[in-house]
């Protein structure tokens with residue numbers, strides 16, 4: 001069975017309470033439950049982790065190397081700051097899809113740059129919690145088509 005790591009970065013534990021006008025009313029637990037349901041329809045297993053700590057996210061990416069075939073990540077604010085996360089993703093060489101609830105390009109200019117995007121298969125930004133669902137489908141589709149062609 002396909003197995004993926006889903007990573008949520010800093011402050012995403014506050015989903016539902018945090019700036020709901022930007023990030024929506026759903027809690028992280030609700031988002032994760034919907035992702036698990038969606039993954040089951042795709043015959044895919046998910047390990048889901050949220051951390052506010054950059055090093056813990058780096059460790060989780062390293063650990064994914066032997067356990068998972070791909071990574072779905074919302075790096076939160078580390079998107080715009082973290083060379084370490086970018087290097088970890090490049091280092092493990094696992095296909096990664098970057099997602100954002102908000103459209104980072106419509107917001108403050110400091111959010112317009114992503115350190116993750118150049119090492120990701122692609123990025124989905126701006127569709128609220130739907131970004132995660134779209135990202136999951138995109139990653140599964142990418143991995144399955146690659147398995148057929150290689």
Ligand code: DQA
Nearest residue numbers: 074075076077100101102111
């Ligand atoms: C975010 C966008 C980031 O700029 C922000 O720091 C977040 C959430 C999003 O999902 O829209 O924490 O990644």
